[in-house]
Amino acid sequence: MKVLGVAGPSDSGKTTVVAGLAARLSQCGTVGTVKRLTHEPDIDTDGKDTARHREAGSARTVGLTDGGGWFGTGNGRTLPDVLDDFAPECDYVLVEGFSGSRLPKVSLGDRSTASPVVATAADADTLDLDEVTAVVEDLASYETPASLVVTLQDSLRPEPPEATATSTIPAAAVASDDEAATKVEAANRRLRSADGVRAARVHHQQSVFDERDDVVHLVVLAEDAVRANEAIGGEIERLVGTG
Numbered sequence: 001m002k003v004l005g006v007a008g009p010s011d012s013g014k015t016t017v018v019a020g021l022a023a024r025l026s027q028c029g030t031v032g033t034v035k036r037l038t039h040e041p042d043i044d045t046d047g048k049d050t051a052r053h054r055e056a057g058s059a060r061t062v063g064l065t066d067g068g069g070w071f072g073t074g075n076g077r078t079l080p081d082v083l084d085d086f087a088p089e090c091d092y093v094l095v096e097g098f099s100g101s102r103l104p105k106v107s108l109g110d111r112s113t114a115s116p117v118v119a120t121a122a123d124a125d126t127l128d129l130d131e132v133t134a135v136v137e138d139l140a141s142y143e144t145p146a147s148l149v150v151t152l153q154d155s156l157r158p159e160p161p162e163a164t165a166t167s168t169i170p171a172a173a174v175a176s177d178d179e180a181a182t183k184v185e186a187a188n189r190r191l192r193s194a195d196g197v198r199a200a201r202v203h204h205q206q207s208v209f210d211e212r213d214d215v216v217h218l219v220v221l222a223e224d225a226v227r228a229n230e231a232i233g234g235e236i237e238r239l240v241g242t243g
Contacts, residue, residue: 001087001141001142002093002142003103004093005103005106006021006097007108008109012108014096021129024133029090029091030091031093032089034079034093036095060073079209087142099111099114102114102116102207102208104116106119107120108121108124109122110122118132119132143205148166149219149221152199152201164221164222165220165229166217167218168216169218172214174239180214180216190238191231191235194227198221198223202218
């Protein structure tokens, strides 16, 4: 999943940029969007049923339509939480706001924006959306174990195996930053050639959040659960140097 932020002051055209990019990227895959709110969401009209649910004390409220549309409100969700939820089902996510995050971003206007910044413009009208769309394709992927499982299952359709094993370990336990890529690639080769393994992926996820450290995700799809767990357990031992 490719993630891009759009940052800038009010009236700089952030929503216009997100809408324009979403229209372009949706031609290539599934797009999710996230918007930072500076106030409590005003999704439903006072007095309507879902608003009454929330006022009565519901911690989370979801409204569903017969056609599959939905909206939700609740507490205790952060940007990392939302991106992790989106990863298995979205190819792209556009994040409006969060100018202080470490996500790659488009910066509009003259407000300070934390790096990395992949494109700048005075406002939405002067931003080349086609150029930004091309930049998005070159961004590093944001992956979770669940998103990696989905990718591997798709690669084996129409008959993906039912046995899946996943694990996540701190990248610091694997190697220093300059050695991580070499170790991860070697782990990929070993897992993919392991007996009974149909597909595997080892992914070094570099953190884009201050509250999270870099991690290494390991995912194995195998003929049975025993082979999947044995393969992933053995590879963890090799990666951390205990086997």
